[in-house]
Amino acid sequence: MVPVPTPSTPPQIPREVLEDAVAHLAPVLPLLRELGERFSAKGHDLALVGGPVRDAFLGRESLDLDLTTSAGPEVTEEILAAWGDAHWDMGRDFGTIGARRGEHVVEVTTYRADEYDGTTRKPVVAFGDTLEGDLVRRDFTVNAMALRLPDLELVDPHGGLVDLAAYRLRTPSAPEVSFSDDPLRMMRAARFVAQLGLVPVPEVVTAMEQAATTLQIVSAERVRDELVKLLLAPDPVTGLRLLVDTGLAEQVLPELPALQLEIDEHHRHKDVYEHSLTVLEQAIDLETGPDGDVPAPDLVLRLAALLHDIGKPPTRRFETGGGVSFHHHDVVGAKLTAKRMRALRFDKDTTKAVARLVELHLRFHGYGDGQWTDSAVRRYVTDAGPLLTRLHRLTRADCTTRNQRKARRLSHAYDDLEVRIERLLEAEELGKVRPELDGHEIGEVLGIRPGPVLGRAYSYLLSVRLDEGPIGKEAAADRLRQWWAQQPEHEG
Template sequence: MDFEISPVAMGLGELFEAHGFELALVGGPVRDLLLQRPAHDLDFCTSARPEEFEPLLKKWGDGFWDMGRKFGTLGVLKRMPDGREYSVEITTYRSDVYEPDSRKPEVSYGDSLEGDLSRRDFTVNAMAIRVPSLEFVDPFDGRRDLERKILRTPVSPEQSFDDDPLRMMRAVRFVAQLGFRIGLDTAEALYDMAERIEIVSAERVRDELCKLLLSEHPREGLEALVDSGLSDYIFPEFPALELEIDEHHRHKDVYEHTLQVLDRAIALETDDEGPVPGPDLTLRLAAIMHDIGKPKTRKFEDNGKVTFMHHDVVGAKMTRKRMKALHFDHTMIADVSDLVEMHLRFHGYVDERWSDAAVRRYVKDSGHLYHRLNRLTRADATTQNKAKEQMFARAMDDLEERVIELKKKEDFEAIRPDVNGDQIMEILGLQPGPYVGKAYKHMLDFRLDNGPVEYDVAVEELKRWWKQQDK
């Protein structure tokens, strides 16, 4: 079998062979090679122990790292004469096994390439190419599964998922990333063992969820996450969107709507030159979170109408809680929950065109999330009524055009009250304290409502407000 192997892989193979060690390209790079996908991150496994091949890498590469040393992995950066850079990681033949209650795998070294491949997650990742001989090694028929676009485990799925429960998350991630389906036996084991995902650290689960969302087919990945039962343990708010009508019927209006919003939001992402370059994790997280407050706020009115009052505010709180549980960073949590809380903000504009003051306030309040918020809002308009859809789109177009015109006159990001905190204290004879903050907020609101005014006008408004306070 002929392979177009990178000179980096061949050179490294020759180096290891010269020192009596086996080396093979494994996993994702082999899979991607067969799929004719580019790969600049190369993974290898070897018969050598880290202490044996470390000096070889340090001499051969252009940069070295050993963060994975405890797992038998060392890494190196290799720069080629044509300017291309390759990230290379090499791991001693190994076996990863979870103890029943452990959150991290225990690592033990193996003694053969075939044994190493048997411990990998799926057959499509359990293929190897020995270098420099270019022998193709496929003991579990991974190439056939690759052609069929199916995910199977090299050993029994029960053993595989018991050894490393994170493989269950990787299964649904590969559905999103590669557009594959999960084999029947593997899917059944995944469903039966889904609860075991709870022993995996939140950070590892979060990373797989993010990779899923940033993949080419995130909708399919999310559907697999729900169908497998994994979502019940890591993101229960999502399957909860399949709202029950009564004991005999179910509908998926909110669930299906949310998946549509995700698709539409992705379509609104821009290229690298635009305001929301895709794939954008913040926007995609907001899309799947924006309605999670609906199940808790659903109410059946006497006239048969269903309402979800304040689901935006409730949903924002639920978003913060879930993202904290998954150990997202504070900035991402704040941005996504703010988008969820503001996602209904624009709707009033469709019925009544806002004043310039209201437009300023919208832009000021949304801040750096302005472009994402507009895209989330557009994506959320999934009505089947074409006339209503067109009216909504025209209203959003109008708002965005007005913002452009207003920004030509003033810098929204730099909007401040016409009197600052020191001036407020001097004018009102105050010492630092809560009244200064309240006065500042009032004057900021006045600035947003009226635009920039002369200093004397601002002082007059400040004094008027102060007289009305219950001091």
């Protein structure tokens, strides 16, 4: 039978709630209890803390096993070395030692009582002497719960379990103090809104509004990591709205609030901000599971959906008669996307993929009534390359019109385009499209060596291949000679 933490059970928490939580920890309880006994034998306390405890009460499995202890890092390392299959220094100066036993990894950190200097996010490290003192420095009450080991005594001095049951997001200390200590906690607030459906209390929202600019002292990499976690959450839109409403988005992703273009009676146009959030939601609905060709959640697709129209504010023009245009916002948006993602230190491949999708997101609208030639379809596929599946989903998600007739027409048109793409892919293997002469053969036909001229010749034959489909090596060689006759190098 799973042991139940009864010694200090808060009276307002039903026993069955605790039983269910502990039941979710059952696979790791023997390991945790043994580790707790080893620390206790050395005269030190040990507790499971934070996310794993919160997730147990939510009925969620947690891969993290974060523990906190009264022992210093040297003692912790000694205990873990004797207990685990392997151990390592994760940050001795911060009191954290890691260890692995079988398939389980634990991180054990000495009680902390850090102070921040207000100019950087790096704390002045100070070790604490009580579990309660450690819990009060944590970000939110739902993460400030602990289970003492080995007895599984619940320690919840700030009412985190009650807040969790009420879907309420509060800080253990005053929110303005908590966010001043660590501004990244404001990003975490938005993430927990998106991940767990928690609702921040008014004082938390107010503190976020007042401290938004302090996020500037946090490194771009840490901000990016929190943004990614938010975007990959089940409901990223609610988290993004909190970022925008509190002014945090101005520090993180200013292109998003910039989409809130004013709308007046003379220049009516679609609300680009609301449209973008809707496109994100619809793109998520089109994601496939882990067995699909693009596993969900799909960060590249979600970023492209969110950012696809950020080129509209700088390209907006009011036309005669009250219309509004956004000419070339796809190209401008792609450049802005790449710039912002580089500023957030995204890797090159992700940045390139998202920017390319933003650049291509309007391409389908040239399809019109399905009058594209096979050449145009080939170019669509070739330009999308490995992003074709994502481009399909982004394009479909980008239809947010309330005009059902127009929506059906666009859907049917894209259905038709996808059918044509599949036929051409099957017939011509467009995913592997190449000129019908390789570089060596081009050099032999023209009598030239590898270099820039041969590269231009290769590009020319690729365009012929895309425009006309397979024409055979002999015809390709003839076309190449005709092209060569018009080049200045040939005349020279």
